[in-house]
Amino acid sequence: MNGAALFWFFAAVTCAGAVAVVVSQNVVRMAVWLIVALGGAAGLFFQLSADFVGATQLLIYVGGTIVLLIFGVMLTASGPYLRIKTSPGEGFLAAGVGLLFVLVLMSTVLTIDWNAGRLKLAGLGKVSADAYETALHKEGLSESDRTLLEQAYQPSAKADHAAEPAPKSGPAVAENPEAADSHGSAPKPGDVHSVPAALAYELNPGRRLTSAEAARLAALFGQEKAVVASAMPAQGDTIRPLGLALAGLRPDRDLNKVHAKAATTPGYLLPFEIVSVHLLVVLIGAAYLARTKRRRVEAS
Amino acid sequence: MQPILAAGTIADFFRQPGTWYQVPDLAATLIAAVIHATLLIHIFALSAFIFIWLERKVAGRIQDRLGPTRVGGKFGWLQSLADGIKLIQKEDLCPSAADGMLFRVAPYIACAASFAAYIVLPLSDGWVAVDSDIALFILLGLLSLEVVAIVLAGYSSGSKWSLFGGMREAAQMVSYEIPLALSALIPIVAAGTLNLSDIARMQSGWLVNWLIFQNPFTFIAFFVYFAVATAECKRAPFDLAEAESELVGGFHTEYSGMRWSFFFMAEYASMLLVSIVASILFLGGWNTGIGPIDGWLDGLRASGAASPAGWSFGSWFANLIGCIITLKKGALLVFVQIWVRWTLPRLRIDQVMLTCFKYLLPICCVLFLGAVAWPIVLTKAIGRPEAIDWKKAKISKPLGERAHEVRVRRKAERAADVDAKPATPAAFRGEPKADRGRVASVAREEGAVDSSRDVAQAEVSR
Numbered sequence: 001m002n003g004a005a006l007f008w009f010f011a012a013v014t015c016a017g018a019v020a021v022v023v024s025q026n027v028v029r030m031a032v033w034l035i036v037a038l039g040g041a042a043g044l045f046f047q048l049s050a051d052f053v054g055a056t057q058l059l060i061y062v063g064g065t066i067v068l069l070i071f072g073v074m075l076t077a078s079g080p081y082l083r084i085k086t087s088p089g090e091g092f093l094a095a096g097v098g099l100l101f102v103l104v105l106m107s108t109v110l111t112i113d114w115n116a117g118r119l120k121l122a123g124l125g126k127v128s129a130d131a132y133e134t135a136l137h138k139e140g141l142s143e144s145d146r147t148l149l150e151q152a153y154q155p156s157a158k159a160d161h162a163a164e165p166a167p168k169s170g171p172a173v174a175e176n177p178e179a180a181d182s183h184g185s186a187p188k189p190g191d192v193h194s195v196p197a198a199l200a201y202e203l204n205p206g207r208r209l210t211s212a213e214a215a216r217l218a219a220l221f222g223q224e225k226a227v228v229a230s231a232m233p234a235q236g237d238t239i240r241p242l243g244l245a246l247a248g249l250r251p252d253r254d255l256n257k258v259h260a261k262a263a264t265t266p267g268y269l270l271p272f273e274i275v276s277v278h279l280l281v282v283l284i285g286a287a288y289l290a291r292t293k294r295r296r297v298e299a300s
Numbered sequence: 301m302q303p304i305l306a307a308g309t310i311a312d313f314f315r316q317p318g319t320w321y322q323v324p325d326l327a328a329t330l331i332a333a334v335i336h337a338t339l340l341i342h343i344f345a346l347s348a349f350i351f352i353w354l355e356r357k358v359a360g361r362i363q364d365r366l367g368p369t370r371v372g373g374k375f376g377w378l379q380s381l382a383d384g385i386k387l388i389q390k391e392d393l394c395p396s397a398a399d400g401m402l403f404r405v406a407p408y409i410a411c412a413a414s415f416a417a418y419i420v421l422p423l424s425d426g427w428v429a430v431d432s433d434i435a436l437f438i439l440l441g442l443l444s445l446e447v448v449a450i451v452l453a454g455y456s457s458g459s460k461w462s463l464f465g466g467m468r469e470a471a472q473m474v475s476y477e478i479p480l481a482l483s484a485l486i487p488i489v490a491a492g493t494l495n496l497s498d499i500a501r502m503q504s505g506w507l508v509n510w511l512i513f514q515n516p517f518t519f520i521a522f523f524v525y526f527a528v529a530t531a532e533c534k535r536a537p538f539d540l541a542e543a544e545s546e547l548v549g550g551f552h553t554e555y556s557g558m559r560w561s562f563f564f565m566a567e568y569a570s571m572l573l574v575s576i577v578a579s580i581l582f583l584g585g586w587n588t589g590i591g592p593i594d595g596w597l598d599g600l601r602a603s604g605a606a607s608p609a610g611w612s613f614g615s616w617f618a619n620l621i622g623c624i625i626t627l628k629k630g631a632l633l634v635f636v637q638i639w640v641r642w643t644l645p646r647l648r649i650d651q652v653m654l655t656c657f658k659y660l661l662p663i664c665c666v667l668f669l670g671a672v673a674w675p676i677v678l679t680k681a682i683g684r685p686e687a688i689d690w691k692k693a694k695i696s697k698p699l700g701e702r703a704h705e706v707r708v709r710r711k712a713e714r715a716a717d718v719d720a721k722p723a724t725p726a727a728f729r730g731e732p733k734a735d736r737g738r739v740a741s742v743a744r745e746e747g748a749v750d751s752s753r754d755v756a757q758a759e760v761s762r
Contacts, residue, residue: 239433
């Protein structure tokens with residue numbers, strides 16, 4: 001609840017700042033409102049326990065980029081560039097593009113099954129047949145719980161297919177396992193627990209769960225705390241793994257592996273190097289552009 | 301891992317169900333936040349109160365004057381209060397050429413940025429509002445926001461003096477942030493963590509445990525850091541933004557009354573902030589530097605943490621002493637800053653930039669390189685190269701721990717050799733049962749010396 005209140009506060013600050021950037025016409029004021037918007041976004045990062053990203057946002061964007069922006073405006077303070085007036089046509093165009101972007105975001109957010117994601121984080125994305133049967137045949141299981149279990153889980157494909165992602169399809173698949181048939185080892189449609197071949201049961205992608213249903217399912221498997229915990233952001237302490245990953249090491253993945261000679265996870269060394277070289281080139285270019293142009297002076 | 305928000309414990313206290321002081325969830329969070337902010341704002345405001353008096357007094361003495369003597373007894377120690385009362389009564393002016401909103405909001409940004417940085421600053425073991433794992437990074441990020449306020453004040457005043465002051469300030473701060481971050485990075489390389497509490501904790505013990513004496517590079521880095529931090533607080537000899545001989549008052553020419561004083565509260569607060577950070581990064585933080593006393597205080601803290609309440613009078617007392625020590629160290633460094641201000645003449649703007657880019661920055665780069673190479677050279681020199689062999693050592697641990705583990709492991713192996721028993725892989729506990737482990741044990745059975753080079757040779761020969 002606290003998290004929600006703080007989230008709405010920071011989200012409101014971010015959005016208000018962003019709108020004010022667009023609405024205001026003075027360039028310096030725009031920069032100030034941009035500080036507000038970026039600071040609010042940094043607050044959201046902090047709230048997600050992404051301390052590093054939040055602090056980077058403050059250091060680089062608010063403390064660096066915006067200062068340089070205002071610095072640049074100050075150097076060119078007089079003249080027609082201090083005020084920016086947009087014509088109504090530009091305003092409509094920008095509003096249209098912005099609305100389209102909001103629609104894209106909304107459609108993406110609404111497509112994702114967040115509750116199933118929470119169950120997967122709690123380790124209930126795929127349960128063993130034993131656990132499933134135990135939960136299904138528990139004493140005093142109410143009828144609604146039974147239907148919920150039957151609808152939410154489906155027998156997973158063969159063990160060697162297990163690593164593949166579940167087929168993405170519409171809600172109709174829940175009762176009609178045509179997609180599963182195409183895998184070859186499909187169980188018969190109908191009551192799932194009568195299929196003895198299934199080694200494990202996985203979440204049925206066709207059945208959208210509400211958050212109450214997800215919590216109920218976790219409770220049926222005796223893991224209600226896990227779902228609550230996975231809904232909350234993890235604690236910080238990401239800086240060392242992050243730094244090592246940038247240096248090309250993933251100790252969280254493969255240090256002290258059984259076979260030392262097995263391929264190690266590369267980390268992010270290559271992208272990091274590419275970005276570094278790119279920055280170096282940019283710096284050299286900037287120095288080249290900013291150098292004193294002696295020859296032109298001599299010519300004149 | 302302890303919770304990131306220390307305020308969480310106060311909030312939990314107010315959330316206990318069935319007690320008369322139970323309040324709703326959000327209210328408990330707010331109460332905890334208000335308590336922490338109130339405690340911190342006292343350090344923020346009182347430090348400015350004291351240091352402004354100290355500045356006047358020290359300036360007077362250095363210039364062979366008495367300084368304030370009238371207000372509040374012999375030493376004039378209530379001078380800051382008199383100043384404050386005077387400033388509150390002044391008219392709040394806003395020039396007609398100014399951009400009103402930005403002009404009014406700039407002093408608050410300066411204060412807020414400086415105050416926000418105190419959130420992650422530990423004053424004693426556990427006495428910190430947010431015990432973040434990247435406290436130093438957040439602190440530097442927040443400190444860099446102060447420049448926004450100065451630049452805005454300079455721009456929005458509508459005066460050319462202010463504009464010049466703001467431009468100088470922007471150029472200076474943006475340039476000096478680079479050596480500031482680099483010089484703060486050097487003790488970080490030695491410590492292996494960005495958590496300020498952890499850094500202070502690992503300097504407990506005798507004086508040589510302080511990071512300034514860790515290696516030659518941190519020793520030089522301390523002085524570089526201190527010079528750069530002085531520049532970052534726009535203190536003399538780097539106070540180009542308010543050079544009164546050239547720019548009237550610099551960025552604060554048009555300000556009056558409390559808004560003017562907010563800039564100076566922020567300045568004195570950030571002076572104390574960078575000084576405390578210097579004392580934590582280099583000078584042992586809340587540790588006294590005397591081994592037995594530190595051991596005793598750490599014992600008191602540990603006893604408090606071990607008690608069922610997680611708190612005892614002893615641990616509170618130890619933390620109080622630690623807090624006083626931290627503040628004393630910080631105040632001492634602030635005194636040095638004041639001393640420097642009234643001793644050295646102001647630099648020219650080109651000299652300020654030259655100092656940054658031609659001297660401080662290369663020095664920092666060399667120091668950084670040296671600090672990184674130091675453990676490699678040292679582990680080779682004292683014969684524990686396994687500590688930096690990334691295939692064997694747990695590289696996610698700090699180097700000091702790894703070097704120590706090698707030593708412990710060697711001791712265990714030597715004891716095993718003395719017992720003339722066949723070496724068991726138990727010496728490699730914590731390591732996987734890798735091929736390498738088996739090779740190592742085979743090599744040891746053949747009586748090979750247990751250095752990684754021999755292990756590697758054995759591996760090759762197989």
